[in-house]
Amino acid sequence: MAALLDRIVPEDDFPSATQAGCLEFILEFxxxxxxxxxxxxxxxxxxxxxxxxxxxxxxGAQEQDLLVARIEGTRFGSTVIRQTIEGYYAGPRSRAAQxxxxxxxxx
Amino acid sequence: xxxxxAIVVGSGAGGGGTAQTLAERGLSVLVLERGAWLDYSxxxxxxxxxxxRLSQYGHSTGPPLEGNDRVAVDLDGVPHLVKPHQGxxxxxxxxxxxxxxxxxxxxxxxxxxxxxxxxxxxKPEGSSLADWPISxxxxxxxxxxxxxLMGVSGGPPAPExxxxxxxxxxxxxxxxxxxLLKAGAxxxxxxxxxxxxxxxxxxxxGRPGCCHCQHCVGFACPVDAKNGTKNVVFSKWAGRPDLQLxxxxxxxxxxxxxxxxxxxxxxxxxxxxxxxxKMVFVAASAVESARxxxxxxxxxxxxxxxxxxxxxxxxxxxxxxxxxxxxxPGASIATLxxxxxxxxxxxxxxxxxxxxxxxxxxAKWSRPADVSGWGKAHKDWMRHAYPRFINVTGPVHEIxxxxxxxxxxxxxxxxxxxxxxxxxxxxxxETVRTTAFMQARGREWLEAAGAAKxxxxxxxxxxxxxxxxxxxxxxxxxxxxxxxDRNGQVHGYENLYIADGSVHVTNGGFNPVLTIMALxxxxxxxxxx
Numbered sequence: 001m002a003a004l005l006d007r008i009v010p011e012d013d014f015p016s017a018t019q020a021g022c023l024e025f026i027l028e029f030x031x032x033x034x035x036x037x038x039x040x041x042x043x044x045x046x047x048x049x050x051x052x053x054x055x056x057x058x059x060g061a062q063e064q065d066l067l068v069a070r071i072e073g074t075r076f077g078s079t080v081i082r083q084t085i086e087g088y089y090a091g092p093r094s095r096a097a098q099x100x101x102x103x104x105x106x107x
Numbered sequence: 108x109x110x111x112x113a114i115v116v117g118s119g120a121g122g123g124g125t126a127q128t129l130a131e132r133g134l135s136v137l138v139l140e141r142g143a144w145l146d147y148s149x150x151x152x153x154x155x156x157x158x159x160r161l162s163q164y165g166h167s168t169g170p171p172l173e174g175n176d177r178v179a180v181d182l183d184g185v186p187h188l189v190k191p192h193q194g195x196x197x198x199x200x201x202x203x204x205x206x207x208x209x210x211x212x213x214x215x216x217x218x219x220x221x222x223x224x225x226x227x228x229x230k231p232e233g234s235s236l237a238d239w240p241i242s243x244x245x246x247x248x249x250x251x252x253x254x255x256l257m258g259v260s261g262g263p264p265a266p267e268x269x270x271x272x273x274x275x276x277x278x279x280x281x282x283x284x285x286x287l288l289k290a291g292a293x294x295x296x297x298x299x300x301x302x303x304x305x306x307x308x309x310x311x312x313g314r315p316g317c318c319h320c321q322h323c324v325g326f327a328c329p330v331d332a333k334n335g336t337k338n339v340v341f342s343k344w345a346g347r348p349d350l351q352l353x354x355x356x357x358x359x360x361x362x363x364x365x366x367x368x369x370x371x372x373x374x375x376x377x378x379x380x381x382x383x384x385k386m387v388f389v390a391a392s393a394v395e396s397a398r399x400x401x402x403x404x405x406x407x408x409x410x411x412x413x414x415x416x417x418x419x420x421x422x423x424x425x426x427x428x429x430x431x432x433x434x435x436p437g438a439s440i441a442t443l444x445x446x447x448x449x450x451x452x453x454x455x456x457x458x459x460x461x462x463x464x465x466x467x468x469x470a471k472w473s474r475p476a477d478v479s480g481w482g483k484a485h486k487d488w489m490r491h492a493y494p495r496f497i498n499v500t501g502p503v504h505e506i507x508x509x510x511x512x513x514x515x516x517x518x519x520x521x522x523x524x525x526x527x528x529x530x531x532x533x534x535x536x537e538t539v540r541t542t543a544f545m546q547a548r549g550r551e552w553l554e555a556a557g558a559a560k561x562x563x564x565x566x567x568x569x570x571x572x573x574x575x576x577x578x579x580x581x582x583x584x585x586x587x588x589x590x591x592d593r594n595g596q597v598h599g600y601e602n603l604y605i606a607d608g609s610v611h612v613t614n615g616g617f618n619p620v621l622t623i624m625a626l627x628x629x630x631x632x633x634x635x636x
Contacts, residue, residue, distance in 0.1 A: 007482060008481040008482065008485075009485075009486055010483050010486065014486075014490075068482070072480075072481070081480055085470050089465075089467040090156050090161075090466070090467035
C-alpha cells in the first residue's frame with residue numbers, strides 16, 4: 001500500500017505521499033469503516049495479482065505506474081487516489097496538512 | 108406564563124438582524140437557535156476536508172451528520188437519502204450566526220432591476236419569474252443601516268449601481284490577481300469595483316482588522332474580524348434580559364389559532380417546551396422555514412415552491428508567471444457590467460475573483476481534463492498551476508421554477524420524529540442559458556488580463572440552494588401566488604412574519620446576505636411600529 005501511495009504522489013524535492021503522512025491518514029479511515037477496509041484489502045490483492053509473478057512493491061516505478069493506470073477507474077483505484085490526494089493536500093488530521101505541505105508544495 | 112414581545116426562530120443573517128432591530132426598540136425578544144454557540148476552535152479550525160467550502164467528511168458547524176437527513180429527488184424522480192455534508196442536501200450552517208459564522212461576507216446590494224425581472228424581461232414559459240412587490244428604493248435605507256451597523260469595508264459602487272453613503276471601513280488589502288484583473292477590465296473598458304465585505308479592514312467595533320489568512324469562506328475567522336450576527340448582535344446583547352438567545356432549541360411547530368400565531372413549540376435537549384409571543388418571526392433559512400410552516404399546517408400554494416440559490420459562472424485560468432501572493436480575503440475586484448442589459452439572455456450577474464483557493468479544492472474542482480489525477484504529472488501540475496491560478500466566478504440571477512420545491516417527506520423522519528424536507532425539481536432552463544453567457548464574459552475578462560489557459564465545464568440543469576437558498580415563502584400582494592405580503596407578514600396571519608431569504612421573489616445576481624439583513628431589518632421595523 002505504501003508503494004502504491006508513493007506512485008500517486010511521488011517524491012521530488014518535496015515529500016512523497018507516505019513521507020507526508022498519507023498512509024496514517026488513510027489507515028484512520030479504514031479502522032473506522034469495515035466497508036472501506038474491505039475495498040482496500042480486496043484492491044491491494046487485485047493489484048498484486050496484476051503484478052504477478054512479482055509483487056507490486058517489487059516492480060520498477062514505470063511498471064507500477066502502468067498498473068495504477070489499469071486500476072484507476074475501479075472503485076478501489078478511484079478511492080485510493082482520492083484519499084491520497086486528500087491526505088497530501090488537505091486536512092489537519094493528517095501530518096501533511098499539520099505541516100501545511102499542501103501550501104508549501106504549491107506555493 | 109411569560110409572553111414575549113417577539114419570538115424569533117433562527118439566529119442567522121435574518122433572525123439575528125430581526126432580533127437586533129426589535130431589541131433596539133425596547134421589545135423583549137426570545138431567539139430559538141437549534142445549533143450551538145461556536146467559535147474558531149470549536150468549528151474544526153482549518154480542516155480543509157470538513158468545512159462549508161469542502162464538506163468531504165463533514166462540515167464545521169451543525170447540524171450533526173446523524174439524525175438530520177433530507178430526501179433529494181433527482182431529475183429522474185428517484186429519491187435519495189442525503190446527510191448534511193452530502194451534495195443535494197442544500198446545507199446552511201446550523202449554529203449561532205448560521206451562515207454569517209462561516210461566510211465570505213460579500214456585502215452586495217441587489218441591483219434596482221433585480222426587483223423588476225418580469226417587467227424588464229417578460230416571464231419565460233414554465234417559470235415563476237415575477238417582480239418584487241417592493242423596489243430598490245424601499246430597501247435602500249435599510250441597506251444603508253445594515254452596512255453601518257454590521258460593518259462593511261469597501262470602496263465606491265460600480266457605475267451600474269446607484270450612489271450610496273460611503274462604507275464605515277476602507278477596502279481590505281489589494282491582491283496581485285486583483286490588480287491583474289483590474290488592468291484587464293480597464294483594457295476592455297469595463298467598470299469595476301472593490302468587492303464589499305462584512306470583514307474588518309481595520310479595527311472596528313472593538314475587534315481587529317483582517318489578518319489576511321485566506322480562510323474566510325467556509326471557516327470561522329481566527330481573529331474575529333468577520334462581522335456576523337453572532338459577534339455584532341448576540342455577543343453584545345448577552346446577559347440582557349430583553350434579548351434571550353436559547354441554543355440547542357429546535358422549533359418544531361408554530362401554535363396557530365384563527366388568524367394568529369400564539370407561540371412556538373420547541374425541543375430543548377429533548378424536552379418539549381412552549382414559548383408564547385405577541386409576534387413570531389421565522390428565519391430558519393429557505394428549506395427549514397418552509398418545513399416549519401408546513402409542519403405547522405400553514406396552507407398556501409406557493410409555500411415551499413420557487414426554491415432557488417445561485418448558479419455560478421466560473422472559469423479557471425492559468426497565467427505564465429506566478430501571481431499568488433497569499434493575501435486574504437482574496438475576493439477583491441468585481442464587474443457589474445453584465446448584471447443587466449445583456450442581449451439574448453434574461454438577467455445576468457456579478458463577476459469577481461474568488462476567495463483564495465485551498466490546494467485540495469483546486470485538485471478536486473479545477474483540474475483540466477487533460478491533466479492526470481495522480482502521479483508525477485499531477486504533482487508537477489499542482490506545483491506549477493497553483494501559484495499561477497485565478498478563478499473568476501459569480502452568482503447568476505436564477506430564473507425560478509415553481510417545480511423546485513420543499514415538501515415534507517412522507518416516510519423519512521428526523522431524530523425528533525418529524526418528517527424531513529424533501530427537495531425536488533430544478534431551476535428554469537433559462538438560468539442555464541444565462542450562466543453559459545456569463546461564463547463567456549468571464550473568459551473574455553481573463554483573456555484581457557493575460558491568461559495563458561482558460562477552462563471551465565458547461566452548466567447543467569439542476570436544483571440550487573445551499574447557503575444562498577431563497578424563494579420558498581415568496582413575497583407578493585396576491586395570496587394565491589405568494590406566502591407573505593410586501594411587509595413580510597404571512598398572508599392570513601396578523602402577527603406571523605418570515606424574515607430570511609425565503610421571502611425573496613428572485614435572488615439577485617449577487618450574494619444575497621446583505622439583502623437578507625436589510626429585508627429583516629425592514630420587516631422587523633414595520634412590525635414594531
